[in-house]
Amino acid sequence: MTALRETSRPHDASWIARLLEFQRDGDIFIAPQVTSGPEHRLFGGLVAAQALGAAGATVDPDKRAQSLHAYFVRGGKYGIDVELQVERTRDGRSFDTRRVTAIQDDKVILEMIASFHRPEESADWHPQRPATLALDDAVPKSLKLESVDRFELRTDPRDTSPFAIPPFWIRSREVVEDDPLIRACMLTYLSDLGPVLAARPAGAPDAPGAGMAASLDHSLWLHRPFDPHRWHRYEVTGVNNSDARGLAIGSLYDEDGRLIASTTQESLWRC
Numbered sequence: 001m002t003a004l005r006e007t008s009r010p011h012d013a014s015w016i017a018r019l020l021e022f023q024r025d026g027d028i029f030i031a032p033q034v035t036s037g038p039e040h041r042l043f044g045g046l047v048a049a050q051a052l053g054a055a056g057a058t059v060d061p062d063k064r065a066q067s068l069h070a071y072f073v074r075g076g077k078y079g080i081d082v083e084l085q086v087e088r089t090r091d092g093r094s095f096d097t098r099r100v101t102a103i104q105d106d107k108v109i110l111e112m113i114a115s116f117h118r119p120e121e122s123a124d125w126h127p128q129r130p131a132t133l134a135l136d137d138a139v140p141k142s143l144k145l146e147s148v149d150r151f152e153l154r155t156d157p158r159d160t161s162p163f164a165i166p167p168f169w170i171r172s173r174e175v176v177e178d179d180p181l182i183r184a185c186m187l188t189y190l191s192d193l194g195p196v197l198a199a200r201p202a203g204a205p206d207a208p209g210a211g212m213a214a215s216l217d218h219s220l221w222l223h224r225p226f227d228p229h230r231w232h233r234y235e236v237t238g239v240n241n242s243d244a245r246g247l248a249i250g251s252l253y254d255e256d257g258r259l260i261a262s263t264t265q266e267s268l269w270r271c
Helices: 043-058 180-191
Strands: 024-027 026-030 062-072 084-093 096-104 107-117 151-155 166-174 214-222 232-242 244-253 259-270
Touching: 043 062, 043 096, 043 107, 043 180, 043 214, 043 259, 062 180, 107 244, 180 214, 180 244, 180 259, 232 259
Parallel strands: none
Antiparallel strands: 024 026, 026 084, 062 107, 062 214, 084 096, 096 107, 151 166, 166 232, 214 259, 232 244, 244 259
């Protein structure tokens, strides 16, 4: 195996760009470690964002992240290298497809299929959806969770949980590079905030450590360019609970009401 080479970025790079500073050997990437966190399990949105970043590093820059479908095979740990193995499934004129396997301690923790698309002129439409929480009615909320401390959050005043229960408003606390792949990875990261709680079965506790809740799989479709410096409203609705699993469907809108992304996620709930 050849020596690993590092994908470097400016010293003043944003936090999300630093998480994409891989050591690379061909199509094998070693992701920067997150050494600690209050959560006992590595945040799934982080692993998914790094997997998308590794996939995007093997794609022509004029093709943009279009969608991803990820399975969280087992929980990851903080402070241990994550190896991202990228398979070039297909390179086409309009679309490229990649498969990414994330490995930690010689065990697979995530499998992802990601698609990249060269932008095209076409119809631009989506149904309008009235906000279930207006920005002016939302209140600032600070969470003691490393996975969200890079964001400003505004939630429903009635949300007294230790988390942020959708719908909520969110934006970056710091400047993020005007790079489509970096911003797509940031969108992937934040898209994993909220769906588990939205799929919570009636009567299940929302306190940390009460019962067991974990993401099983996660899908994201990126419809329009994402500007992390603007407020975005994340609407997530639980649509099913059965067999210890909960399904949630989400939509991310910007301040102008444009649909930026759509998500689905199924989570495990054992109370």
